[in-house]
Amino acid sequence: MGTALEVKGVNKRFGGLQALNDVNLNVEDGRIHAIIGPNGAGKSTLLNCFVGRLTPDSGSVLFHGKSLLGIQPHQINQAGVSRVFQTPEIFTELTVLENVMIPALAHRDGIFEFNALKPLRKETDIRKAAVDVLEDLGLGDKQEMTAASMSRGDKRRLEMAMGLVQQPKLLLLDEPTAGMSRADTNNTIDVLRHIGDSRGITMIIIEHDMHVVFSLADRISVLAQGTVIVEDVPENIKGNAKVQEAYLGGAH
Amino acid sequence: MLGLNGKDFLAWLFVLFLVAAAPILLNPFPEGSAFAQFNAGYPDLMQRFVIFGIFAIGFNILFGLTGYLSFGHAAFLGAGSYAGVWMLKLLTINVIPAIIMSTLVAGLFSLAIGYISLRRSGIYFSILTLAFAQMSFALAASVLTPITGGETGLQTQLGDPRILDAAATGGNIPAPSLFGLEMGHSWKVSVGDWLWTFNAGYYLCAFIMLIAFYIAIRIFRSPFGMMLKAVKSNNQRLGYTGINPRPYTLAAFVISGMYAGLAGGLMVSMDPLAGAERMQWTASGEVVLMTILGGIGTLIGPVLGAGLIKYSENIFSKINDNLLHTWFSFMPDGVENFMVTIVHPFVGKGWHLTLGLMFMLVVIFLPGGLVGGLSGLYKRLFRRGSHAQ
Amino acid sequence: MELSAILLQVLNGLDKGSAYALIALGLTLIFGTLGVVNFAHGALFMIGAFCAVSLQKILTISFTTIDESKTDFLGNPAQIHTPYVEKWFGEAVGATMIDWAVPLAILLAIPVMLLVGFAMERGLIKHFYKRPHADQILVTFGLAIVLQEIIKAYFGANQIPAPAPDALIGSFDFGVLLGFDPGTIIYPYWRIVYFLFAMVVVGAVFAFLKFTTFGMVVRAGMADRETVGLLGINIDKRFTIMFGIAAAVAGLAGVMYTPINSPNYHMGMDFLVISFVVVVVGGMGSLAGAVLAGFILGILESFASMREVIQLIPGINQVVIYLAAIVILLARPRGLLGRKGVMES
Numbered sequence: 014m015g016t017a018l019e020v021k022g023v024n025k026r027f028g029g030l031q032a033l034n035d036v037n038l039n040v041e042d043g044r045i046h047a048i049i050g051p052n053g054a055g056k057s058t059l060l061n062c063f064v065g066r067l068t069p070d071s072g073s074v075l076f077h078g079k080s081l082l083g084i085q086p087h088q089i090n091q092a093g094v095s096r097v098f099q100t101p102e103i104f105t106e107l108t109v110l111e112n113v114m115i116p117a118l119a120h121r122d123g124i125f126e127f128n129a130l131k132p133l134r135k136e137t138d139i140r141k142a143a144v145d146v147l148e149d150l151g152l153g154d155k156q157e158m159t160a161a162s163m164s165r166g167d168k169r170r171l172e173m174a175m176g177l178v179q180q181p182k183l184l185l186l187d188e189p190t191a192g193m194s195r196a197d198t199n200n201t202i203d204v205l206r207h208i209g210d211s212r213g214i215t216m217i218i219i220e221h222d223m224h225v226v227f228s229l230a231d232r233i234s235v236l237a238q239g240t241v242i243v244e245d246v247p248e249n250i251k252g253n254a255k256v257q258e259a260y261l262g263g264a265h
Numbered sequence: 266m267l268g269l270n271g272k273d274f275l276a277w278l279f280v281l282f283l284v285a286a287a288p289i290l291l292n293p294f295p296e297g298s299a300f301a302q303f304n305a306g307y308p309d310l311m312q313r314f315v316i317f318g319i320f321a322i323g324f325n326i327l328f329g330l331t332g333y334l335s336f337g338h339a340a341f342l343g344a345g346s347y348a349g350v351w352m353l354k355l356l357t358i359n360v361i362p363a364i365i366m367s368t369l370v371a372g373l374f375s376l377a378i379g380y381i382s383l384r385r386s387g388i389y390f391s392i393l394t395l396a397f398a399q400m401s402f403a404l405a406a407s408v409l410t411p412i413t414g415g416e417t418g419l420q421t422q423l424g425d426p427r428i429l430d431a432a433a434t435g436g437n438i439p440a441p442s443l444f445g446l447e448m449g450h451s452w453k454v455s456v457g458d459w460l461w462t463f464n465a466g467y468y469l470c471a472f473i474m475l476i477a478f479y480i481a482i483r484i485f486r487s488p489f490g491m492m493l494k495a496v497k498s499n500n501q502r503l504g505y506t507g508i509n510p511r512p513y514t515l516a517a518f519v520i521s522g523m524y525a526g527l528a529g530g531l532m533v534s535m536d537p538l539a540g541a542e543r544m545q546w547t548a549s550g551e552v553v554l555m556t557i558l559g560g561i562g563t564l565i566g567p568v569l570g571a572g573l574i575k576y577s578e579n580i581f582s583k584i585n586d587n588l589l590h591t592w593f594s595f596m597p598d599g600v601e602n603f604m605v606t607i608v609h610p611f612v613g614k615g616w617h618l619t620l621g622l623m624f625m626l627v628v629i630f631l632p633g634g635l636v637g638g639l640s641g642l643y644k645r646l647f648r649r650g651s652h653a654q
Numbered sequence: 655m656e657l658s659a660i661l662l663q664v665l666n667g668l669d670k671g672s673a674y675a676l677i678a679l680g681l682t683l684i685f686g687t688l689g690v691v692n693f694a695h696g697a698l699f700m701i702g703a704f705c706a707v708s709l710q711k712i713l714t715i716s717f718t719t720i721d722e723s724k725t726d727f728l729g730n731p732a733q734i735h736t737p738y739v740e741k742w743f744g745e746a747v748g749a750t751m752i753d754w755a756v757p758l759a760i761l762l763a764i765p766v767m768l769l770v771g772f773a774m775e776r777g778l779i780k781h782f783y784k785r786p787h788a789d790q791i792l793v794t795f796g797l798a799i800v801l802q803e804i805i806k807a808y809f810g811a812n813q814i815p816a817p818a819p820d821a822l823i824g825s826f827d828f829g830v831l832l833g834f835d836p837g838t839i840i841y842p843y844w845r846i847v848y849f850l851f852a853m854v855v856v857g858a859v860f861a862f863l864k865f866t867t868f869g870m871v872v873r874a875g876m877a878d879r880e881t882v883g884l885l886g887i888n889i890d891k892r893f894t895i896m897f898g899i900a901a902a903v904a905g906l907a908g909v910m911y912t913p914i915n916s917p918n919y920h921m922g923m924d925f926l927v928i929s930f931v932v933v934v935v936g937g938m939g940s941l942a943g944a945v946l947a948g949f950i951l952g953i954l955e956s957f958a959s960m961r962e963v964i965q966l967i968p969g970i971n972q973v974v975i976y977l978a979a980i981v982i983l984l985a986r987p988r989g990l991l992g993r994k995g996v997m998e999s
Contacts, residue, residue, distance in 0.1 A: 087504045107498060132486055392930065
């Protein structure tokens with residue numbers, strides 16, 4: 014099995030704060046890899062380095078052998094890396110369905126397509142793909158709603174739908190279940206597991222909810238103060254002394 | 266129908282009806298009656314309605330959909346005008362090549378300016394477009410006089426070569442025409458006390474405006490249009506979704522520039538004179554105001570906004586005290602004079618005051634412009650669903 | 655090009671630059687604190703100028719006496735117009751007051767402009783904080799037209815001269831001071847006054863913002879309005895006052911500008927567009943940037959008007975401000991001193 018994402022020696026400094034300190038990470042193809050760690054450990058910063066929102070000061074990020082650094086966010090996405098944001102970044106003025114059709118069109122047509130005279134309603138394939146994903150995530154009856162008028166939890170699911178509809182090779186999920194009810198969280202776990210199994214999508218999940226992490230992850234990296242302190246299979250993480258120290262030490 | 270959904274097709278048919286019947290609809294008052302002053306059914310004004318309608322429809326494709334507020338679109342209208350006059354001078358007095366060339370030249374010009382200006386967003390973008398347009402205006406009025414005619418403007422002349430027609434050597438300067446049908450030609454029909462003028466130039470403009478409006482509807486309802494709305498909603502997210510927003514906004518910029526050029530081409534086809542002041546920031550500002558007034562991002566709003574501003578400008582400015590006295594003559598003398606004094610500051614030379622007040626009243630009481638405000642009002646009155654666009 | 659010529663152009667650019675800087679300062683205060691695009695700001699400049707015109711008119715209100723000892727050219731007894739101020743304060747004091755009408759108008763303009771500013775903010779602008787920029791543009795543009803038309807209705811469409819005091823008419827030979835030949839760098843007194851006045855106003859605004867608690871809160875509000883709101887500070891009231899101050903700054907710029915260019919009702923619109931360019935070139939949310947850009951663009955404009963430069967690059971005098979704006983904005987994405995994220999979307 015090959016390596017999907019290879020992160021080597023990534024450093025990022027914000028003024029006096031060393032946010033990421035020599036981070037190394039290997040994510041294997043088709044696996045679900047969780048990154049956990051106390052608040053401020055640099056998890057979101059790390060994800061930002063993968064999608065072009067931040068550029069590391071040094072180090073390399075290779076996706077199937079090709080560097081993701083120094084290229085535009087849309088190029089990264091077109092390479093097959095989709096991100097689900099922690100705080101929903103959706104197109105609030107558009108409908109739920111349109112929100113999902115946009116990434117679906119991007120997946121099919123690339124970074125730009127001049128189809129100014131083609132009616133949107135004739136894009137039946139795109140619409141079907143979007144509706145399918147929305148139904149998977151329990152948003153089937155909310156297609157025509159304006160995205161702004163949805164509840165917080167629904168916005169998070171819409172975020173996920175926008176990522177999933179692209180059938181990415183690598184899906185980056187930043188706290189996908191934060192703020193969701195227990196039932197919704199379990200549903201999300203099922204959806205992600207189903208997608209991981211059936212389509213073989215590689216995933217990186219940042220998550221605080223250990224229930225989610227241990228239900229899904231094949232491997233876990235523990236990040237503390239910008240450094241990966243442990244990387245192992247879930248069974249070995251639970252009892253790890255370093256991990257407990259990182260959480261307890263970071264909790265006061 | 267025509268690739269439009271039912272509602273859009275009805276909207277288009279409605280506009281078709283309005284522009285086709287405009288010479289009748291806009292002349293509701295009998296000739297010579299006290300309110301004939303409010304009649305707007307004369308060719309010159311009707312042409313302006315539809316030409317500025319085209320300008321505003323195009324501007325709305327950029328501003329309404331993407332949210333990028335250009336303060337320099339008059340430059341494209343001006344460039345289109347100059348290109349059009351040159352075609353009338355050099356090639357033929359037939360307006361078709363002039364209109365096509367106006368659109369193309371404005372397209373190229375907007376491609377260059379848009380390419381640079383779209384490197385910035387928000388107010389920085391607005392100021393870049395403003396700066397380019399003001400430079401174009403200043404240069405057209407001074408250094409570029411050989412091409413633009415400077416401050417006097419560029420117009421057709423007797424000695425123009427007109428390769429396809431052969432130059433006119435004597436008589437009048439040939440008037441712009443469509444395969445021999447002069448744009449100034451009108452058919453007058455009089456029914457009772459009413460007089461209707463059906464003008465060839467107006468109907469050409471109206472025909473082209475209907476096509477322009479149709480294309481705008483198609484753009485609004487296309488995947489491309491949806492991407493433009495997404496640019497306005499969350500430009501950055503679009504990048505993380507795998508879309509490069511830049512070519513989309515540039516395409517919208519060029520399309521709206523071409524609409525402006527088309528409007529300029531039609532202007533010179535109706536009256537073959539192009540002046541530099543057409544490029545000034547006030548002209549760019551006017552189309553911004555038309556769009557906001559009518560309703561940003563709505564299909565029909567910009568047309569209404571253009572119509573309202575042009576109507577006020579032409580009608581209110583022509584009302585004088587004599588006319589006011591005839592209107593209020595049924596009142597006792599004292600009251601009559603009082604009414605004339607009250608109304609006087611708002612008409613004639615004071616029509617700007619009416620326009621300014623109108624802007625303020627619309628934006629205060631009708632948020633979302635005429636279309637947004639009126640549909641909001643309608644919904645509140647009749648408590649209808651919440652999904653209208 | 656000689657050094658003296660360069661110095662002269664720098665000086666020539668200072669007075670226009672001062673006006674740009676003062677208007678842009680107020681505009682950027684309103685942008686930064688209230689988040690409002692104020693297209694009526696040029697109108698405030700114009701109203702200030704008409705404060706000077708009004709005071710001049712008020713001071714010259716006269717009564718008429720008939721002097722039987724003299725006759726006019728038709729042989730009638732001569733009518734003599736004597737301003738009331740000369741009657742009340744004595745001829746010498748009265749005449750001086752009329753002569754100094756423009757500087758005196760500062761005293762009139764400050765309360766008038768503050769009131770206009772307060773009224774505008776409370777009556778109109780306040781309701782537009784949360785509305786889209788497009789609505790703000792439309793409503794303030796409408797207001798600008800209305801104000802303009804009111805002024806036109808009262809004062810007419812023509813320019814009205816409002817000269818500087820006699821003592822300040824004339825020029826100063828800077829060249830001699832710096833060791834150049836006499837007559838090489840001649841600079842009108844009033845322009846020196848205008849520049850110094852602008853410096854004082856800019857200094858006062860900066861000091862006010864820097865050294866008072868009020869100013870500190872406003873600056874904090876400019877940086878992050880929501881947080882300041884969360885602290886329970888009543889920022890709205892302070893912003894009303896800030897709007898009044900911005901109006902007063904624009905108004906004062908207008909008062910003192912009248913001797914340089916006789917005011918008319920559309921002078922505000924003429925300055926408005928360039929002032930916006932100045933604000934944006936300076937960088938959104940930066941007061942220092944606005945002042946700096948005002949002077950840079952003013953001085954550039956004056957250089958570009960030199961005959962030698964125009965011969966070299968025809969038409970440059972017409973476009974230099976816009977050209978500079980384009981170059982600066984392309985080189986520096988947020989203008990000279992702008993902050994990230996202010997009015998970028």
